[in-house]
Amino acid sequence: MRSCRCAKNRWLTRGMSDGLARFNRDDSGAILLLGLAGILILMMLGWVLYDTGQVSRDKMDVQTAADTAAYSQAAVRARAMNNLAYANIAKRSVVGIHAQYYSLWKGYEKWYTDTCPPDPEDEAAVTLCEENEKIYEAEKDGDYKIFKDKNTKEYYLQDLIAIDNYQRYTHAFTPWWGWAEAVHRAARNGATMASSFPYPASQGPPGRYPLVNAIGDRVLNEVGWSPLVRHTNLVDTLPVMLASHDINYDDGYHFMLENGMGPEHSFYKDERNFNNDAHKAASEGMAGSQDVLDHAFQFFPGIIRTESKDAFGKHGEPWTLFNPAEPARWSLLTSNLVFTYRHEKELFGDMRNKYGYMKKDYSLEDEEKYRSSGYWGMARAEMSFQGGFRTPDLWHPRWTARMRPVALPGEMQKVGVEMSSVYHDMLPFLAFSGILITGSSSIINESFDDLVFMERATRALGHSTVEGITK
Structure with missing residues (x-):
């Protein structure tokens, strides 16, 4: 009886060893593990690309x-x-x-x-x-x-x-x-x-x-x-500002007929230089000042400008640019x-x-x-x-x-x-x-x-x- 049991145990041990050896040599299904790893990597990459795209679009x-x-x-x-x-x-x-x-x-x-x-x-x-x-x-x-x-x-x-x-x-x-x-x-x-x-x-x-x-x-x-x-x-x-607020224009040289009309009909293309030159020539009595004033006020003499100022006051002032230095x-x-x-x-x-x-x-x-x-x-x-x-x-x-x-x-x-x-x-x-x-x-x-x-x-x-x- 004892020898039978020993023989049976040896047979079972040898069978298990053979089975484990065959299982160890069997490589079928190994690609599935690689596939699962690859899918996981692709999923992570897809999530990253999707989130990156979303962030980029939002930005x-x-x-x-x-x-x-x-x-x-x-x-x-x-x-x-x-x-x-x-x-x-x-x-x-x-x-x-x-x-x-x-x-x-x-x-x-x-x-x-x-x-x-x-x-x-x-x-x-x-x-x-x-x-x-x-x-x-x-x-x-x-x-x-x-x-x-x-x-x-x-x-x-x-x-x-x-x-x-x-x-x-x-x-x-x-x-x-x-x-x-x-x-x-x-x-x-x-x-x-x-x-x-x-x-x-x-x-x-x-x-x-x-x-x-x-x-x-x-x-x-x-x-x-x-x-x-x-x-x-x-x-x-x-x-912008009202012309009368421009420190580059002295009092009296800010009304529409003076810095609103003159430059459009004179040889000056720069409004500020025109008014500065005209006023300087008029106030200092410079030689040639009459030429400047003729260009400035060839359409409206002083009595007309005074009349318009008296009639319209501040409402006749144009707006001009504020030009900082x-x-x-x-x-x-x-x-x-x-x-x-x-x-x-x-x-x-x-x-x-x-x-x-x-x-x-x-x-x-x-x-x-x-x-x-x-x-x-x-x-x-x-x-x-x-x-x-x-x-x-x-x-x-x-x-x-x-x-x-x-x-x-x-x-x-x-x-x-x-x-x-x-x-x-x-x-x-x-x-x-x-x-x-x-x-x-x-x-x-x-x-x-x-x-x-x-x-x-x-x-x-x-x-x-x-x-x-x-x-």
Whole structure:
């Protein structure tokens, strides 16, 4: 019995060994393991490509939002400049028609008073004066009196008041018009927040949103205050002003008939040089000054200009450009820098955790504040005067918009503006735009970490590092 059991055990042991040997030699199905590994790799690669494409598309959308917002705002500003130019021309037409009538009357009056009464022995002159005496008296008491007492006040002056009010309204309203257009365009292209620099009003966004007014201090408290924390205190405005406010024109040389009519009919192509030369020649009595003044006021003598000033006052003033001596200041006044932001809370949340199979080898407190969980875009556009050989002015409606680099070498340094200061100015308006776009003030708290992130980023953009940024 014992020998049978031993034989049976040896047989089972030898059978198992043979089976294991055959199983070890059998390589069928090995490709399945390689296939599973390959599928896993392809799946991971597909996920990465899909997420990368999605991130790229979202980033391009935000940049497109910045580009369209900046260009649209510049286009609004250029349109406003053209409207001011058209209104200047309309003013000039009204004043010119009024002055022409008055000039014709004064010319006729001067001829009549200089000619009549004539030499009694000159029968032809006596007859002519007798005929014109009735005409002169009838015109003086009739048509000229209506022109002087009624038409000037009820028609010419009222037209000028309406045009002048339109220009003042355009000047005051355009900053908010441009800002609203930028925010609207950014929102239509997927941005959650958007704003521009300079900001449109000194009083800031509406005060009924406490989170908006407090966002600047909240962000700075989170990052920490430093001597770098500054504000530009610049307010968006068109680079224009009433001619009487131009320090380059002395008192008396700012009315429509003087710097509105003269250059168009003289050999001067530059309005400022023309007025400066004419005034200098007139005030100093220089040799040849009469030639300058003849070119300046060949259509309307002094009595006509005085009459128009008395009749129209400030409403007869044209608007002119504000031309600073520093080109970088002019660039700042004629351009707008736009920031756009799109809130994507899963960007560094679920999307990042999807690939978090490796353990972190670092520890960072408040890590989310050092990584943007959304997308940021930046763009800048400007108004451009397409006047050919002409210097920019408000007499030719040839203003248009074009894109430009965010910062040219030395540009921001010359005007004393840093990117962090720009961001500090924009913060309340970014928050306000987020409420307008999303319809909820909760977007401010949801995006707070990203607003802090951008505060750190803009502090790193000093004068040397910001130069040459295109986007």
